[in-house]
Amino acid sequence: MDLTERIHAIVGEQLGVEKETLVPEANLLDDLGADSLDVVELVMAIEEEFGIEVPDSDAENIRTLGDITSYVEARVESAA
Amino acid sequence: MSVLIRGTGSAIPDRVLSNADLERLVDTNDEWIVTRTGIRERRMLAPEEATSDIVTRAAQRALEQAKLTPEDLDLIIVATCTPDTFTPATANHVHRNLCHGLAIPAFDVNAACSGFLYGLEVATSMLKSAGYRRVLLAGGEGLTRFMDYQERTVCILFGDAAGAVVLERSDEPGGVLATTLKSDGQYSDLIQIPGGAARRPASPYVLSQREVFVRMKGAQVFKVAVQSMEQVARDTLAKVGWKIDDVDWVIAHQANKRILQVVADRLEVPPEKMPTNLEVRGNTSAASIPLLLDECNRAGRFKRGDKLLLVAFGGGLTWGAAAVEWTQSV
Secondary structure, eight states, rough: OOHHHHHHHHHHHTOOGGGGOOOOOOOOOOTOOOOOHHHHHHHHHHHHHHOOOOHHHHHHTTOHHHHHHHHHHHHHHOOO | OOOEEEEEEEOSSEEEEEHHHHHHHOOHHHHHHHHHHOOOOOEEOOTTTOOOHHHHHHHHHHHTTTTOOOGGOOOOOOOOOOOSSSSSSSHHHHHHHTTTTTTOOOEHHHHHHHHGHHHHHHHHHHHHHHHOOOOEEEEEEEEGOOOOOOOTTTTTOOOOOEEEEEEEEESSOEEEEEEEEOOOOOGTTTTEOOOOSSOOOOOOHHHHHHSSSSEOOOOHHHHHHHHHHHHHHHHHHHHTTOOOOGGSSEEEEESOOOHHHHHHHHHHHGGSOOOOOOOHOOOOOHHHHHHHHHHEEEEEOOOOOEEEEEEEEETTEEEEEEEOOOOOOO
């Protein structure tokens, strides 16, 4: 699985949404039906999957699925 | 030397505040509250009641179960963050109700939702090293008195209740085997009542800003809560040499269904080992653990020798855990 697929799998499981809705522009709150606690749980699952720590100040800027992917890509690359 | 739980008791106000009742006060609905919190109803003090009234009833029930009277006590500790009055302490009001003519010490401990576990470590230490023989330790809250019924994310969570235990110094094995307490003041603004005290005394302005009510940043609390509860639970298990599979019951502070689920997942505790009363009691802060202990105890769920892990988290931020081997048979 590539990074995007891994993220989609986590988001799909955490939010209980269908694969088809997982497009980069999907807004976590408005389009995927997440609430503030869902977002926290999602961030924690991402942290665990990729072995990174996401500070609250970064998490606040994550609004869409695409934001997660580009954030994780940047963090994983900078660590590599 | 050991410290045993000789009796448990609890008390809740008669008045029920259901999700339907809240729908009439704030913009919310039953389905929204149940999905996000797991709470359907909570109890609310009657206008003429205060925290010490329900703590007194819980204490009387704990004494009755232990077949003891107030004359057998030599200390009263009440964990609360919603006292009757700043001074005297709620424990002094309880003393007035129970201990007329007995000059035993009585004081409050405030560590918000972790208060009962903080009180448990204080009480255990005093029993083991300061010559006390029997302590009444209670957790009691009148949280509905500090709810802003215009702020829909917080007022749906909290309820009023009291729970109490009678602790006794003994030479028998078991009882309170270990406690672990933690705090981190950098998160002090995540759960707070900002006004009405020395920093921002009650004034028409402070009241108009609704600063005398509980404010909580729930999403930020969530992450710290689950991580620290998991860690403090593991630290406490290590102190007594238990594995999580050895534990018969995890009695966790009833904060929110989703926090409890994540903590259970991370500790790998099956749901049947983690009793809950959140659905009908809401979050009762320092009362939540002794209330749940008493409800389970009176339902006959605990057997002699059962291993209990108590774990809590709350404003401060504070958190803690305790390992208890059950020695009582009701």
